[in-house]
Amino acid sequence: MKREPLARSPKSGNRFLDSAAQPLRIVSVEEPTIAEAVLNAGFDMSNCPVRDVMDHIGGKWSSLMLLVLSTKPHRFGELKRAVPDISQRMLTQTLRDLQRDGYISRHVFATVPPSVEYRLTPLGESLMPALRALVAWAVDNHPRIAEARQTFDAA
Amino acid sequence: MKREPLARSPKSGNRFLDSAAQPLRIVSVEEPTIAEAVLNAGFDMSNCPVRDVMDHIGGKWSSLMLLVLSTKPHRFGELKRAVPDISQRMLTQTLRDLQRDGYISRHVFATVPPSVEYRLTPLGESLMPALRALVAWAVDNHPRIAEARQTFDAA
DNA sequence: GCACATGATCTCGTTTTGAGACTAATGCGA
DNA sequence: TCGCATTAGTCTCAAAACGAGATCATGTGC
Numbered sequence: 311m312k313r314e315p316l317a318r319s320p321k322s323g324n325r326f327l328d329s330a331a332q333p334l335r336i337v338s339v340e341e342p343t344i345a346e347a348v349l350n351a352g353f354d355m356s357n358c359p360v361r362d363v364m365d366h367i368g369g370k371w372s373s374l375m376l377l378v379l380s381t382k383p384h385r386f387g388e389l390k391r392a393v394p395d396i397s398q399r400m401l402t403q404t405l406r407d408l409q410r411d412g413y414i415s416r417h418v419f420a421t422v423p424p425s426v427e428y429r430l431t432p433l434g435e436s437l438m439p440a441l442r443a444l445v446a447w448a449v450d451n452h453p454r455i456a457e458a459r460q461t462f463d464a465a
Numbered sequence: 466m467k468r469e470p471l472a473r474s475p476k477s478g479n480r481f482l483d484s485a486a487q488p489l490r491i492v493s494v495e496e497p498t499i500a501e502a503v504l505n506a507g508f509d510m511s512n513c514p515v516r517d518v519m520d521h522i523g524g525k526w527s528s529l530m531l532l533v534l535s536t537k538p539h540r541f542g543e544l545k546r547a548v549p550d551i552s553q554r555m556l557t558q559t560l561r562d563l564q565r566d567g568y569i570s571r572h573v574f575a576t577v578p579p580s581v582e583y584r585l586t587p588l589g590e591s592l593m594p595a596l597r598a599l600v601a602w603a604v605d606n607h608p609r610i611a612e613a614r615q616t617f618d619a620a
Numbered sequence: 621g622c623a624c625a626t627g628a629t630c631t632c633g634t635t636t637t638g639a640g641a642c643t644a645a646t647g648c649g650a
Numbered sequence: 651t652c653g654c655a656t657t658a659g660t661c662t663c664a665a666a667a668c669g670a671g672a673t674c675a676t677g678t679g680c
Contacts, residue, residue, distance in 0.1 A: 361529065363603035363610060368523030370668085374516065386627055397669050402628060412613025422677050423626030433609055440598040447595045448518035454588055455518060458567025525637080541658050552638050557659060577646055578657030 366411055371396055371404045373441060376430070379414060380438050383429035413437065521566055526551055526559045528596060531585070534569060535593050538584035568592065 367373055371393070378384060378392050390401055405428060408414045413434035417427045430438075522528055526548070533539060533547050545556055560583055563569045568589035572582045585593075 360532075360600055360603050361525075363607060364523070364528050364599070365525060367599075368519070368525075368528065370516075370520060370523075373519050373523065377515075387625085390627095397671090398628075399630090399670085400668065403668095410614055410617040411610045412617075418627095421626090423624095424676085426627060433606060433613070436606065437602055440595070440602045443595040443598055444519070444522075445515055447592055448515055451588060451591065452518060455566050458588070459565055462565040462567075542656090545658095552640085553659070554639085554661090555637065558637090573658095576657085578644085581658060 366407060367413075367437070367441070369404065369407070371400055372408060373445075375404055375408060376413060376434060376437065376441060377445065379428060379430050379434070383427050386426050386428070389428065408434075521562060522568075522592065522596070524559065524562070526555055527563060528600075530559055530563060531568060531589060531592065531596060532600065534583060534585050534589070538582050541581050541583070544583065563589075 367376065374393060375389065378389060384392065386401070386405075389405070390396065390398065393401075396404075405414065405416070409416050409428075412431055414428050415431050417429070419425045419427065522531065529548060530544065533544060539547065541556070541560075544560070545551065545553065548556075551559075560569065560571070564571050564583075567586055569583050570586050572584070574580045574582065
């Protein structure tokens with residue numbers, strides 16, 4: 311259990327507005343509250359869906375799983391072989407989290423040995439364009455990132 | 466040990482499928498390898514840029530930082546206030562990782578007390594459209610996810 | 621019997637994250 | 651002048667997440 315820590319308690323709340331009461335001295339630019347920043351980004355912070363969603367699909371294996379499942383449904387063992395360096399433990403957990411959030415569905419076949427198939431739900435499908443866009447960006451800009459990293463590490 | 470509290474050592478920074486050290490096992494006969502799956506998704510797995518990039522911008526705070534910085538440059542303290550529930554330690558680390566990968570730049574002003582400003586680089590800016598698309602999706606679909614989660618937890 | 625394959629869980633140890641105290645030089649009020 | 655706040659971080663320690671491997675139940679082929 312204890313699968314909850316990922317879901318931040320709502321009352322650990324973000325008080326974005328108290329910053330408005332803090333005038334700055336040195337660099338006199340007034341700062342936007344998180345509410346503003348986030349509104350500029352195009353969403354409402356009131357119940358912070360961003361972190362709620364991003365923390366899940368941004369998990370170490372989640373996006374990779376979704377990507378693999380977007381090609382066709384996979385069984386547990388297929389996924390394990392498709393992503394060789396995921397531990398069985400994390401595979402189980404990632405799949406369950408994805409299922410819990412409604413991105414994928416799980417179908418058990420009472421064969422012997424039993425087999426379990428995972429596939430994207432419509433909700434999961436609807437995420438793919440945005441996810442692929444991010445992946446495409448990653449591919450295009452990976453060299454630049456590698457270069458920046460090298461430069462940084464040299465210093 | 467390997468405390469290295471803040472500076473992630475360059476060598477440990479690449480623990481995701483180091484393509485050189487751990488070649489993909491193309492063992493499966495009947496199912497698509499990760500390489501195939503990922504090629505279908507539109508990129509080359511040979512040096513796995515996806516996890517390399519996704520694991521960073523998909524980090525717990527990275528995307529939020531980028532989002533906030535996309536509105537305007539921020540100082541350290543501003544960021545801290547803008548995202549009240551990030552610890553100073555994680556803020557420092559997130560910013561340094563982002564800087565290392567070339568998403569943001571860091572400018573120190575020798576005022577007193579000293580101030581440090583962070584801002585998006587052109588590379589960071591170029592990521593924003595894709596990131597915003599993901600955020601937009603998150604906002605649009607958050608209710609569905611919450612519902613799925615509730616349904617799942619009920620069972 | 622015995623090994624094998626399935627999907628999943630348990631235990632253990634390592635890595636990453638979180639909470640909070642602590643640093644430096646200086647400005648401010650009392 | 652004492653004390654306290656400011657700046658951007660660092661340090662320590664505990665908690666959480668993660669990884670590797672063993673284990674489980676069960677039926678098939680040998």
